[in-house]
Amino acid sequence: xxxxxxxxxxxxxxxxEAVAPAEPALKIGWIAAAVDQVADTRAxxxxxxxxxxxxxxxxxxxxxxxxxxxxxxxxxLQPHELTRITPPRCVRWDRxxxxxxxxxxxxxxxxxxxxxxxxxxLSCAVCGKTLEVSGRDRDGPPAASSTGPSPKTRSPRWxxx
Numbered sequence: 001x002x003x004x005x006x007x008x009x010x011x012x013x014x015x016x017e018a019v020a021p022a023e024p025a026l027k028i029g030w031i032a033a034a035v036d037q038v039a040d041t042r043a044x045x046x047x048x049x050x051x052x053x054x055x056x057x058x059x060x061x062x063x064x065x066x067x068x069x070x071x072x073x074x075x076x077l078q079p080h081e082l083t084r085i086t087p088p089r090c091v092r093w094d095r096x097x098x099x100x101x102x103x104x105x106x107x108x109x110x111x112x113x114x115x116x117x118x119x120x121x122l123s124c125a126v127c128g129k130t131l132e133v134s135g136r137d138r139d140g141p142p143a144a145s146s147t148g149p150s151p152k153t154r155s156p157r158w159x160x161x
Contacts, residue, residue, distance in 0.1 A: 011049035015039070018052040019073070022059040023085045026077065034076035044069060060084050064091035064099065064106040071099060071107070 006014045012035055019031045039045040048069045051058060058066050059074065066074075066088035074087045075098075087096040091103070092112040101113035123130050125141030 007046055007049045007053055011042075011045035012036075012039075014049040015045070015052055015073075018049075018056045019059065019077075019085075022056065023077070023082055025083065026080055030077070030080055034073055037076050038069060038072045048073065060086055062086040062089045062096070064088055064108065066099075066107065068099075068107075 012032075015035050016028060016031050019035075020026065020028065035045075035048075039048050047067070051067045051070055058070050071088050074082075074085055077085060078087070088099055088107060089096050090099060090109045090112055091106040092108050097109045099107035100110040101108055103113060
């Protein structure tokens with residue numbers, strides 16, 4: 001008979017054992033309290049334990065692929081002056097913050113998600129780069145925000161550069 005995984009049988013202990021070496025200055029009691037606050041159901045404990053068992057570097061990498069529960073755990077531990085554990089960073093702006101959305105499997109802040117969701121990425125008629133379309137000139141070709149419309153087809157409403 002196969003032994004059940006610790007992710008299923010002892011998820012809380014597995015999480016504490018993953019966090020403690022990542023931030024040695026944290027007391028076990030602080031870690032346990034944070035785990036209890038974030039993972040208040042058995043399913044959450046198991047998801048958190050499974051993510052940390054698969055890749056314990058999620059605590060220190062700051063990568064935007066960090067699961068939401070790990071982000072919440074890190075935020076719960078932040079008042080204890082973390083030195084090695086790093087919150088995940090927004091995929092677009094590369095800065096830490098509350099990452100509320102997932103776009104293409106990567107997490108980003110609400111402001112970035114709101115500005116990117118639904119905007120097509122097309123080849124700019126002026127510079128040729130594939131970027132988010134910020135506007136179009138009067139003939140219709142897309143223009144990136146960094147280049148503006150083509151000088152030949154600039155609309156009178158678009159100021160000259």
